[in-house]
Amino acid sequence: AAGGTGGGFQFYQQTNGGSGGGAGPFYAESFMGFNSGGGAQMSGSTPQSEVSQQRSDGQMSLPLQQQLLQIVATLSCRASQSARQTAAALLQYCSTGDAKVLLALQRHLCGIQDTNGDTPLHLAIIHQQTTVIQQLIQTLLSTQQNRVLNTANHLQQSPLHLAVITHQPKVAELLLRAGADPSLVDKDGRTPLHLAALGGDTDTLRLLLTHLxxxxxxxxxxxxxxxxxxLHLAVKRDGESCLRLxxxxxxxxxxxxxxxxxxxLHLxxxxxxxxxxxxxxxxxxxxxxxxTFGGNTALHLASSLGSPTFCAMLIAAGADKTMENDEPLFFSSSSDEEETEPMSEGLSERVAATQPIKSRKRSSGGHTPLDLATCQKVRNVLINRQSPRSSHRSAKKIRPSSSEVPDFEHSALDEDTLSRLVEVLSVGDVSWMNLAEKLGMMTLTHLYQDSPTPCQQLLQHYKVGGGPVEVLMEALKSLGLTEGVRLLRSTQLQDDKHNTDATVDSGFSSQPMEDQEEEPAVANQ
Structure with a gap:
């Protein structure tokens, strides 16, 4: 029912189960005309007679009506003002393309989060919207909402984390200058510094280190x-530059x-x-x-992984081949000793001769790198330059005949050949750096430069690393050192002749020496 033609508002009310066309149980939508006498008449599902009865009972006093009118007028004024401001900002944005005014009007929404916990700043960084990022940061700073710069999403990632993950160093710098906290950690406990190292991003890593x-x-x-x-994460990413930084x-x-x-280094x-x-x-x-916590050095790992190249490099750098880890090589028990039947002296010697690996058992101590060697090349590298301390342990093992082990004494790169080759290189006036480049060994030049005889150290390293003689001959040939090539060929012929007899006589047939080896233990890393 309309209340008259005056310039007021009429408040429509809908209740649960009412017959009106409102939105269910909520009070809706508009205010329409008050009567000319200034009184507010409410119409809806309540009968007019009941309203008149309420007035007559004095339940709606004049001061309450005035307060309601004042509130309605204030809300109306504010809504109109906000609409005018929004319209003006939209027109300005359409004219200039500058969204700062729009953002300033919606500043109370700059910290909202979506279902993933991402704020508008998170999303702008994820989608690499650099201009929007700058505008959002300016708005947050001008409205004193700095805390939003460090708000984390559901993965505990701050905007700075995302800037590092997406490789945006300029955005990371903006955030750091605005006050982003570099010590915050994500769900894995990683700071932005961890993530930069893991990603191998030298630019971002340098920036973070500068701003710490x-x-x-x-x-x-x-x-x-x-x-x-x-540092450990940078190794896993193969990031030499990050390691230096x-x-x-x-x-x-x-x-x-x-x-x-x-x-x-272990990693x-x-x-x-x-x-x-x-x-x-x-x-x-x-x-x-x-x-490591188990007593393993890098040489233990290289030996157990079967890498003669790594072993040779570590030994050249000063790795101790005699160090023992914390894992005992052999556990003895009283029951084992009681069950073991005594052998005659002659029989025990024959058993030891056919099972040389058994002699590795020691009453105490852990594994040395040699104990963990998984291939013959690694053993050759470790035995060839065995130190005096470990030589007495090797003596405990049954020493096979010279024809059973392809020692370096019988290879084309024996000590005599190496010395003569060094003389050839010195006479030929060829830089050892050129030879190292041909052999692909430039990564260890620092070690050779510190040596009084870098050329000899280079060749020695090539030898213990199991470098092929054919590759060395090709390198010498490319450098014009034909005398060195002839020297290697002559010694190689003698080596080939000697290796034709390198077999061991077992109880069943003559088999190569390597077939008689027992699998060694593996390092408990």
């Missing part, structure tokens, strides 16, 4: 929830990850990253004899 203040310098050696520091920034080169005690050996390992040793001065 005194209060955040500890982050460079902080571990994530997996026990890994940024981290060490320059204060990372501890021999730091151990918290699960197994691996250092960066490089385990992942077969030869260039990274060389960088760690020659440039960053990693300790080659640092042990």
């Amino acid at each position: 203040g005194e209060s955040h310098t500890h982050l460079i050696n902080t571990t994530d929830y997996h026990g890994l520091q940024p 981290l060490v320059e920034g204060g990372a501890k080169i021999n730091a151990q990850e918290l699960k197994s005690g691996h250092t960066a 490089a050996v385990r992942e077969n990253l030869f260039k990274v390992a060389c960088t760690l040793i020659t440039e960053l001065k990693a300790d080659v004899n640092t042990c």
Whole structure:
């Protein structure tokens, strides 16, 4: 029912189960004409007679009506003003393309989060909308909503985390300058510094290291929830440049990850990253004899993985071949000793001769790298330059005849041949650097430069690494050293003649020496 033609508002009311066309149980929608006498008449599902009865009872006093009118007028004025401002901002945006005015009007929405917990700033970074990112940051700073810069989504990722993950160093710099916190961690306990190292992003990593203040310098050696520091993550990414930046920034080169005690060098050996390992040793001065929690050095790992190249490189860098890990080589028990029947002296010698590996059992001590060797080339590398301390252990083993083991004494690269080859190189006036380049061994030039005889060290390293003689001959030939090629060919012919008899007489047939070997133990990393 209409209440008259005056310039007021009429409030339509709908209740649950009412007959009107409103929105269910809510009070809707508009105010329409008040009567000319200034009184407010409410119409809807309530009969007019009841309203008149309420008035007569004095339940709607005049001051209450005036308050309602004042509230309605204020809300109407504000709505009109907001609509005019929004329209003006939209027109300005259409004319200039500048969304800052629109954002300023919607500043109360800059911190909202979607179903993934992402704020508008998160989404702008994910979709790499650089201009929008700049405008959002300016709006947040001008409206004093700095906390939104560090709001995390459901993966505990701050906007700075996402800027690093998406490789946007300029955006990361904007966030850092605006006050983003670089110490926040994601669901894996990783700071933006961890993520930059893991991604191998040198530009972002350099930026983060530059902006780390005194209060955040500890982050460079902080571990994530997996026990890994940024240095360890950089190794896994094969990031030599990142490793250099981290060490320059204060990372501890021999730091151990918290699960197994691996250092960066252990991880490089385990992942077969030869260039990274060389960088760690020659440039960053990693300790080659640092042990894991199980007592394994990098040489233990290289030996157990069957890598003669890594073994030779580590030995050249000063790795100790006699170090024992914490895993006992042999556990003896009283029951075993009681069940073992005594042998005659002659029989025991024959058994020892046919089973030389059994003699590795020692009453105490752990595994040496030689105990963990998985191939003959690695054994040759370790035995060839065995130190005096470990030689007495080798003496405990039954020593096979010279025809059973292809020692370096019978190879084309024996010590005499190497010495004569060095003389040829010196006479030919060929730089050892050129030879190292031909052999693909430039990664260890730092080690050779420190030696008084770099050429001899180069050839020795090539020898213990199991380098093929044919490749060396090709390198010498390309450098015009025909005398060196003839020297290697003559010694190789003698070596081939000798190897035709390199068999061992077993109880069944004559078989090559390597077929008689027993599988060694594997390092407990």
